[in-house]
Amino acid sequence: MTNRHLTRTSTGGTPPAGSAALRRANLSSVLRELRDHTSLSRADIAEATGLHRATVSNLMAELLERRLVREVGVEHVGAIGRPRRAVALHGAHVGALGMEINVDYIAVHGTDLSGRVLVERRVVFDAMGSTPDRAVRRLGLVAKEAVEAMRRAGSAPAGIAVAVPGLVDAARGVVTLAPNLYWRDLPLADRLTAMLGPLSVPVLVDNDANLAALGEYISGVAAGTSDLVYLTGEVGVGGGIISGGRLLRGADGFSGEVGHLRLDPNGDQCGCGRIGCWETKVGLAALVRTAMPEHAYGLPGMPVPDPGERVADIARGLASGDRRMMMAVAQVGEWLGLGGSILANLFNPRVIVIGGYFASLAQWLLPHAQDQLQRLAVAAPATECRFVASTFGFGAASRGAASMVISQIIDDPTTIMDSPPRPAAF
Template sequence: MISDFQPSKETQTMRAGPSQEDIRRHNLGALLRHVHLGGPISRAELTSRMGLNRSTIMALTSDLTAAGLVREELPRETGRAGRPSLVVRPESARVYVFAFDVGPDRLAVARVGLGGVILDRREAARTRGPFELEEIVGALSGFARQMRRRTRADTVCVGVAAAVSGGVRKGDGVVRFGPNLLAEEVPFGEELGRRLGLGLPVSVGNDANLGALAEHSRGVGVNVRDLIYLHGDVGIGGGIIAGGHLLGGHDGYGGEVGHMVVNPGGRACGCGSHGCLEAEVGERALLELAGRYGEGQQGRDAVRAVVEAADRGDIVAQEALARVGDWLGLGVANLVNVFNPEMVVFGGMLREVYLSTAAQVRSRLATNAMAPQRERLRLRTSALGDAATLVGAAELAFAHVLADPLEVLARVTG
């Protein structure tokens, strides 16, 4: 007598159903997505997973093979009698994207092949200070040029995306705010696209949003439809997957959980407010509480030094971590009440902080999160580590290809 309340359904689907051409495009994308995210897979397995018949799968793989996106091979060994099913593999060495990551302390670039293989990667330390657009875009595009020189002639770049530690406006890649990059109203996507000169659009996303996408696609949160990724760098960012969708918000600034006030009247925050999660849990709070702020050390090494000191029995470091962990726990409890996620993932420097303060975090959850909301909750650390934001940028760059594989390939090779 009881049916589901299906809250994640699109509440207003009033457009007409898809055409035959839409369906073919969808199926090509869906097949390519299987190969891209799951790796080599037999035609037989695709038939079963996609619920399509063998001849349709054969037609789709033929189209993708002809476009040079996948290739089909006999499996090495089957262990079974009879004709083995052909295995479909992504053309990882041929088809790639450029992924960029701009954080407070580093610039990173990767050339990532279809299937998520990091083919090449460069990184440079960045000195904290004003956001020098020309200098940053110059360094990033310089790395990309070096990498391109080393590629074979038959390779093809199908997309470009960048993760930025800041709020990025939906639609034009402008970094509206980035207190920890000292960036404001920076036309980053446009400028990077111009300097790269590849004739490709540059998608730009918030780094924690893209970290969430990465953990959901290839990390600890595969198949988790309700996931919160908390990213600690200098500040605290968030990326939220709700019902299988990345929560973007009206203008693209969704997930700024670092500026949720957890302690009214608390520490001053770079955003101008007080007592934000970022102000109570970010790098500066930890270092100040540990009596190590301004000692010359900063960034991930400085955070690790506090954790190591606490492990060695340093009382001040232990108390600093306990305090930060307590606020982190309150922030997580609030998010658990609001979102009822299946999983919360701690990434960036929050990985280290969470591992040292799990007791405080769990205690806050027990006190401040409602029991039904937390009873099936899993707390995890990032599986992708420091690569999460870069991997997420690569997934964003591939999104166009997966939405319409043949059109994109025709355009870039055309």
């Protein structure tokens, strides 16, 4: 990650005895450097963090004991070939599980600390047509299966983060309002923790677009871009905003509900109950209703397919020149550009990353969207903002959720036990 928050000792020496907080911060600084590079020597880390070399060696001994780093060989520098022992991020025994529940699927992305993918899948599930209790039960079962798969690979999850399309009180893990799921004031973190029972894995809950934006910022198509907006391309449309290298949450943590910008006072009713919201123009349900009305969401007796299948059907139609689908996508592209121009005028991002189905149909959507954005953006620099398609597909939020867990581990490595059990062979 490019926005580093380094804590340095004032004298460059070893932290004073009993300064646990300072030691945690310095351990975190070392791990952040290693996350940003394939491998580094202790001297490299000392130079980058401003810590004394003796301090770095001391910190490295603890990180090696916790098996969060590993030595990867000796490199030679300088004219006399002075050897330096390089280290790299390790933590194969420490896992992070990211999940997303959306209208028609549950996505899972589990990794270890070094980023090795241990489990990744998407399960078709009609969350919109289920009660909150049934949806939470299904989410819990998928979580248990993922945790067990990660443990078989020798990695015990240090946390689970769940992405939800709606307003989330992240501090309490409560979904305040998820209009497309018909959830209100649902204590999802507590409910899921209770379901996991003896697995004893901490659970976080956050907005799907926020987590997807973090995932894109850390390792996506616009990684390191300090000012970006991410747009989910789902039945609902949410926005995650990175400003100055930080996630913009707002006073109550509810920023980014861009799908509920009112763009058409005479438009359709949205799942939130209002009229003419942006997502009623550009959400996947709106596109399917126009492009394939016989397969529209909510029709009685219609099974809920994987969203990727719906999008693949539309892509095939577009490739074959289906006129109805071409007109539907052109219309969505124009509305996408109109809403994007509002975001460009408000937040002045360098890029607007489009995910979900937007990314899958980018070659047909973006010419219309980019034209509208450039025409409607007011400030000259804002016209340089461009749409880019995510490469994460429908998995951006679950990836970002896993990244959030990893960031918390790196923020406080002391939460990882000193002598963890050896992982199973793999």
